[in-house]
Amino acid sequence: MNVNVNNADTPEAAATPALTGERADLLEALAKQRHFLSFTTRDLTDEQAGQRTTASELCLGGLVKHVTEVERSWADFIVHGPVAMPDFTAMTEADFARRTDGFRMLPGETLAGVLADYAEVARRTDELLATLPDLGADHALPKAPWNEPGVRWSARRVLMHVIAETAQHAGHADIIRESLDGAKSMG
Template identity: 55%
Template sequence: MTNPDDVAPATARSAEHADLLAALASHRGLLRRTVRDLTDEQARERPTVSELCLGGLIKHLAEMERRWTRFATGGAEAMESVPIDWAHQFRMLEGETLEGVLADFAQAAAQTDAFVGTADLDRKWPLPSAPWFEPGAGWSIRMVVLHLIGEISQHSGHADIIRESLDGAKTMG
């Protein structure tokens, strides 16, 4: 059964836009399914040797969507215009709730989708200077969206392991 949250908006510019939006929605839906029926305390727990917790993964992905959408709209300078709190973005802090981080994730996703639905996917920007990017390389908006799909998928896998460690539940099981 399809979750209504997993369906891409009907405002896509082309079939390719619709496919990309549907892939983003599907992978986000899997992540949301991973945290279904958890308490804030469970979302904050770190049941493995990793520093990762479920709420922190969702916070990280919301920030990454915003960061890469800024890149897609204005290049590396726009991407880096908002500082990142690397120490806290992977943690769900006291006072933060699972409901709140999910709402923030939904807001970031809506902003991404609104942009991607009509973007020129061939528009290309030089990547920021970083040891993991080839010097002088650039990414099209299409590549940014594919990167976001990969990032969400990778962290959904992490989330599934954390959830199974918490209470035995599996996203797909």
């Protein structure tokens, strides 16, 4: 399958060759999961996007915000290595509490704004992965209680992680949306 990471209606589309092989497969898998996540927010108001519908603290707008930040952080990691991420071993409870705002729609945030930020991050990630010289280039993982010291991830492994994270949260979003108004992404 040939995948062009640029929208066909943009001037950049003509300049960027269609991708094939592994990169096309990985980007297609990520695009599919992004679609499922974004699709769960169709026809919602800002209030609905911020509403909790399950025992979880999660809401649809917050899930999109979280996945946006995850993708942004990991793309920065591909380029800059572990300095692009916090030292999770040094974070306080207050630091972690502030990070929970990434799972909520905050006052003044709109669903349209959250989705636009997600689309921009997706565009940047797609461009990075289309132009990255080597998917095997790797960095040591950032310091975190859940990461073994010395473990390294390649750009390829990072992308697989982002795909998995996006798919997992698309599933969460589907449950939240069904609980909100009965709508489903599939079925």
